[in-house]
Amino acid sequence: MTSPDNLPGSPDSGETPEVPVPAVPESPVARRGMFGAQDTGDTSGYGGLVVRRAPQISTPRPYGGYFDELVDALGLDDAIERVVVDRGELTLHVKRERLVEVCQKLRDDPALRFELSLGVTGVHYPHLAGEELHAVIHLCSMTHNRRVRVEASAPDADPHIPSTVGVYPGHDWHEREAYDFFGIIFDGHPALTRIMMPDDWEGFPQRKDYPLGGIPVEYRGATIPSPDQRRSYS
Amino acid sequence: MSTAYDEATEGKVYSVNGADWDEVVTGVRDSEEERLVVNMGPQHPSTHGVLRLVLTLDGETVTEARSVIGYLHTGIEKNMEFRTWTQGSTFVTRMDYLSPIFNETAYCMGVEKLLGITDRVPERAQAIRVMMMELNRISSHLVAMGTFGMELGATTPFLFGYRDRELVMDLFEYITGLRMNHAYVRPGGVSVDLPAGTVDKVGEFLKEMPKRIKDIRKLLDENPVYVRRTKDVGYLDLTGCMALGITGPILRAAGLPWDLRKTQPYCGYETYEFDVATERGCDVYSRYLVRMQEMEESLKIIEQALDRIAGPLKGEPVMIEDKKIGWPAQLALGPDGFGNSPDHIAHIMGTSMEALIHHFKLVTEGFRVPAGQAYASIESPKGELGAHVVSDGGTRPYRVHFREPSFCNLQGFPAMAEGGQVADVIAAVASIDPVMGGVDR
Missing domain, CATH: 1.10.645.10 (Cytochrome-c3 Hydrogenase, chain B)
Known part of the structure; x- marks a missing residue:
C-alpha cells in the first residue's frame, strides 16, 4: 500500500520540500500526496491525492440570461480583460486603470443602473503572478433586479487600484478595510487609513503569507501546532 | 486634567470620569475655543457595544460626527481559512451575535452555491x-x-x-x-x-x-x-x-x-x-x-x-x-444530555465499513468544494447580509468575506x-x- 509519494526522495514528490502554498506557479497541480509528507510520516497508505489549482477561466459568448445584454449595454469591451460566467453569476475582470469609468457607466447608464454597491473586498492569490491582489466589487441593480461582480487586480509589487469612492460613496469604509487587510492602495481615496487593525499595525493580516498566529497546544510533552502550521488536506 | 503634549497637538483636553463636570464647565467657560470635541466610547452604555464616536460640538449642535470601529475585530474571516467548510458555520455564527441563524444561512448558501x-x-x-x-x-x-x-x-x-x-x-x-x-x-x-x-x-x-x-x-x-x-x-x-x-x-x-x-x-x-x-x-x-x-x-x-x-x-x-x-450528525439525547445516536454508532461500527469511512473522512478532512467564487445574500434584520465565498478546490475556504x-x-x-x-x-x-x-x- 506504500505509495512512492511517501518514500523519501521519490521523483514524484519533487526535489524541493513541499510547502502548503505551492512554490511553482506555472504548474496546474498544486500538490500531490496526502499531507505533503516527505518521509514515511503518512501512515494512511493513501498517497494518490492530487490537488489541482483552479484554471483561469474565461467564458465565451453567449453568456446566457441577461448577461449578454448587460455586457453589450456596457459597451466597454476594451476595458474588460475577461468575462467569467460561473454558477449563475457574471464576473467582469476589468483593467484597473479603467475601473472607475466602468463603475460610473454601470451606475449611470439607464440600461444598467447598478445603484446599489455591496462593497469592495480583497482576495489574495499569491500563485497568480502579476495579479496577486484582487479587489472585488459586488453590484446590484434595483431597477432591473440584476447583479454583477466587477473585479480588478494589481500585482504585489505595485498594489495600486483607483478608488471608486467618487462613484459609490459607500465604498469609503470598504476600501479602508481592503487596504487594512490586503495592502491594496486605493488611489484617490479621501483618507485611506486602517479601520479594523490598530493604526500602528505592521503587515496586512489577510494576505496568504501572513501567519495566523496562535500557540502550540502542549499535552504531556507532546505539542499540537497552531492551526496554520498543522498538516492539512488542501 | 491635561498634559503639555495634549495641548500642543489637540488643544485643551479634559478627561471626564464622572462627578467632575464642574472642572470641564469652568474650563470651557473661560476658553476662547468655539468648538468642543467629545469622545464618546468605546465603552459607553449608549453606543451599542464597543463603538467610539467622536463628536465636534458647537453648543448643543453636532457639527461633525465620526465613528471609529475595530475594537471588536476578531479575525473571523482569516480564521475560517484554516478550518473545514463545515466548521465555518461555528465561526460565522459569532459575527453578528444577535442574528446568528442569518449568518449561518448566508454562509451555507454561499457554500451550497459553490458546490452546486x-x-x-x-x-x-x-x-x-x-x-x-x-x-x-x-x-x-x-x-x-x-x-x-x-x-x-x-x-x-x-x-x-x-x-x-x-x-x-x-x-x-x-x-x-x-x-x-x-x-x-x-x-x-x-x-x-x-x-x-x-x-x-x-x-x-x-x-x-x-x-x-x-x-x-x-x-x-x-x-x-x-x-x-x-x-x-x-x-x-x-x-x-x-x-x-x-x-x-x-x-x-x-x-x-x-x-x-x-x-x-x-x-x-x-x-x-x-x-x-x-x-x-x-x-x-x-x-x-x-x-x-x-x-x-x-x-x-x-x-x-x-x-x-x-x-x-x-x-x-x-x-x-x-x-x-x-454531515453525519445523527444525534440522540443520551443520559448525559447529549451524544450520538446509538443507532448511528451501531451502523458505522458494526454493519457498514463505508459508513464509517464516510463519517471519518467527512469529520476529519471535510468535503472538497470545486474552485470558484460565489456570492449569496439574504435579508437579515439589519439589511442585506452577503457572503462572498472563494474556494481553491480544497477542503477549507480560500477566502470568505461578509458584507455585513x-x-x-x-x-x-x-x-x-x-x-x-x-x-x-x-x-x-x-x-x-x-x-x-x-x-x-
Whole structure:
C-alpha cells in the first residue's frame, strides 16, 4: 500500500520540500500526496491525492440570461480583460486603470443602473503572478433586479487600484478595510487609513503569507501546532 | 486634567470620569475655543457595544460626527481559512451575535452555491431555516427596540424587549441546544431535525407573541416623549441611503420596499405570504415602525413554515442525501444530555465499513468544494447580509468575506447626526441597530 509519494526522495514528490502554498506557479497541480509528507510520516497508505489549482477561466459568448445584454449595454469591451460566467453569476475582470469609468457607466447608464454597491473586498492569490491582489466589487441593480461582480487586480509589487469612492460613496469604509487587510492602495481615496487593525499595525493580516498566529497546544510533552502550521488536506 | 503634549497637538483636553463636570464647565467657560470635541466610547452604555464616536460640538449642535470601529475585530474571516467548510458555520455564527441563524444561512448558501447543490437541499431543511430565521428576526428586533428605549431613558421597553426575547431564546435552546452561537445551519441542510414537541412550543409562542408586540406598541407608538425624541430625528432619505449602500429597515423607512425575501427570494420565500413593511418618514420613528411591523409579518411566516414542517414535510430529511457532503450528525439525547445516536454508532461500527469511512473522512478532512467564487445574500434584520465565498478546490475556504449590513449602515451615521442635537446622536445610532460583532468581525 506504500505509495512512492511517501518514500523519501521519490521523483514524484519533487526535489524541493513541499510547502502548503505551492512554490511553482506555472504548474496546474498544486500538490500531490496526502499531507505533503516527505518521509514515511503518512501512515494512511493513501498517497494518490492530487490537488489541482483552479484554471483561469474565461467564458465565451453567449453568456446566457441577461448577461449578454448587460455586457453589450456596457459597451466597454476594451476595458474588460475577461468575462467569467460561473454558477449563475457574471464576473467582469476589468483593467484597473479603467475601473472607475466602468463603475460610473454601470451606475449611470439607464440600461444598467447598478445603484446599489455591496462593497469592495480583497482576495489574495499569491500563485497568480502579476495579479496577486484582487479587489472585488459586488453590484446590484434595483431597477432591473440584476447583479454583477466587477473585479480588478494589481500585482504585489505595485498594489495600486483607483478608488471608486467618487462613484459609490459607500465604498469609503470598504476600501479602508481592503487596504487594512490586503495592502491594496486605493488611489484617490479621501483618507485611506486602517479601520479594523490598530493604526500602528505592521503587515496586512489577510494576505496568504501572513501567519495566523496562535500557540502550540502542549499535552504531556507532546505539542499540537497552531492551526496554520498543522498538516492539512488542501 | 491635561498634559503639555495634549495641548500642543489637540488643544485643551479634559478627561471626564464622572462627578467632575464642574472642572470641564469652568474650563470651557473661560476658553476662547468655539468648538468642543467629545469622545464618546468605546465603552459607553449608549453606543451599542464597543463603538467610539467622536463628536465636534458647537453648543448643543453636532457639527461633525465620526465613528471609529475595530475594537471588536476578531479575525473571523482569516480564521475560517484554516478550518473545514463545515466548521465555518461555528465561526460565522459569532459575527453578528444577535442574528446568528442569518449568518449561518448566508454562509451555507454561499457554500451550497459553490458546490452546486442549492436545489438539492431538502425542502424540510429550507422550511426549518425559514422558521428559525424569522424567529431570529423577532429576537433581533426586540433587542433593537429594547435597547433603543433604554438609551432614550425608558427602561420599561428594555425590560419588555428582553423578557420577550427570552421566549425566542428558549425555543432556540430547545431546538439547537444553545441560546446563541448555534452552528445549527450547515452546508446541505441543518444539523439536526427538530426535537419532538417543537411544533407545540412554537405554536404556543405564536399565540403569546402578538400580545407581547402589542404591549411594546402600547408603550411606544403614541408615547409623546418617545415620538418627540424620534420623529424627524436622524433623517436619511432615499438618496442618502442609495449613495451609502444602506439596506434593511433604514432603507424601507425611506419608502423603498426593497426586501430580498421578495425581490430575490431564497430558501423558498417566494412561497410564503407576507408584506414588506415600509414607511415614508426617513427618520428614527419610521425605522421603529418598520421593525415593529416586520415582527408581525415574521409571525405570519413562522406560522406558514410551521404548518409545512408539521404537515406535508413531516419526516422528510433535513440534510442533503449526498453522503459525500451531508454531515453525519445523527444525534440522540443520551443520559448525559447529549451524544450520538446509538443507532448511528451501531451502523458505522458494526454493519457498514463505508459508513464509517464516510463519517471519518467527512469529520476529519471535510468535503472538497470545486474552485470558484460565489456570492449569496439574504435579508437579515439589519439589511442585506452577503457572503462572498472563494474556494481553491480544497477542503477549507480560500477566502470568505461578509458584507455585513451593520458595517455598511454605520457609515450612514454622520449623515444622520451632523447638524442635529447632541442628544439625537443616541437616537440615530440606536436606529441603525449596529452590532459591533458584525461590524468588526
